Amino acid sequence: MEQVPTNPTAAPPENVRLGILSMLLAMVLMTIMNALAKILAETYPLGEVTFFRNLFALLPAVAMVAAAGGRSCLHTDHWQGHLWRAVVGLVSMALLFWAYHLMPLANAVAISYSAPLFLTALSVPLLGERVGPFRWAAVAVGFAGVLIMVQPGAGMLDRGALVALTAAVCYALAMIAMRQLGRTERPVTTVFYFTVISTLLSALALPFAWTTPDSHALALMAAMGIAGGGAQYFSTRAYSLARAVVVGPFSYASLIYATILGWVVWGDVPAPHVIVGATVVIGSGLLILYRETRRAATPPTERSPQGAGPIRTA
Numbered sequence: 001m002e003q004v005p006t007n008p009t010a011a012p013p014e015n016v017r018l019g020i021l022s023m024l025l026a027m028v029l030m031t032i033m034n035a036l037a038k039i040l041a042e043t044y045p046l047g048e049v050t051f052f053r054n055l056f057a058l059l060p061a062v063a064m065v066a067a068a069g070g071r072s073c074l075h076t077d078h079w080q081g082h083l084w085r086a087v088v089g090l091v092s093m094a095l096l097f098w099a100y101h102l103m104p105l106a107n108a109v110a111i112s113y114s115a116p117l118f119l120t121a122l123s124v125p126l127l128g129e130r131v132g133p134f135r136w137a138a139v140a141v142g143f144a145g146v147l148i149m150v151q152p153g154a155g156m157l158d159r160g161a162l163v164a165l166t167a168a169v170c171y172a173l174a175m176i177a178m179r180q181l182g183r184t185e186r187p188v189t190t191v192f193y194f195t196v197i198s199t200l201l202s203a204l205a206l207p208f209a210w211t212t213p214d215s216h217a218l219a220l221m222a223a224m225g226i227a228g229g230g231a232q233y234f235s236t237r238a239y240s241l242a243r244a245v246v247v248g249p250f251s252y253a254s255l256i257y258a259t260i261l262g263w264v265v266w267g268d269v270p271a272p273h274v275i276v277g278a279t280v281v282i283g284s285g286l287l288i289l290y291r292e293t294r295r296a297a298t299p300p301t302e303r304s305p306q307g308a309g310p311i312r313t314a
Contacts (some may be wrong), residue, residue: 022241027251027257030235031254031258031261033053034100036220036227043211043217045209052221052224054202056222056225057195058225061229074193075189078181085178088177090201095163103160103161103164105261105266106258111161112164126176149277150277178190249289
């Protein structure tokens, strides 16, 4: 679920095929990370699993820094922004790992796709963005899809669904923090400091819950962290190689991967209402993505004189 937008001013020439392949590979790695987190959380404390995910993700994060020019790309004057982004991102990660433990992998991944809906809703009070009737309608449809998936009833939401929804809200807050940082920071800078700070913060929980991993578990934890860091790298690369409207929809491939993996490993088959709800949420997300891309592509001459955006709001 950790995708990083790129700085369009520094984007290389567009390479659609390589961008799509990078996104598909990122989603494979993300699914592997999620599955390993689900397996490990059955035996090891959640805080320990989260710590090792971030610790071993430092390897690809350092590789990203080296590829981007070394220490020169680590300069920042926005430590508070990086700290806040790391805190909410870490909470989202830990809650999502917990959700994987509480419910089938595909169900938790499907509910996590509600994050863009929360992002749109929260961008109004937190970023001061204008959201027109089109985007509000897409958000309303998306939330209807969420309700289809979680099926609130007499017992209201079960614990797994509540945890997954809270993780989605925290992820939306992390994306808002990344939007703010993206005005001044390079993507590789944000990724690196997120990984470092998350590793240090998650280490604080280790004295309270620790189970010494054997060599096999340690290997799985290393694979989990490297897969997570690799997913960040390739999703960042995907958005730098092609437009968001091209590569963004391919991020939904992770739901297909999670469904297949959940069926093969745990024998989980998503219920019909989860499939229907996920389809509605994904469709709503694609509508928002399409509209946002059209807005970004609107020539300056067609924007309002006050610079508030296109005359026809989303």
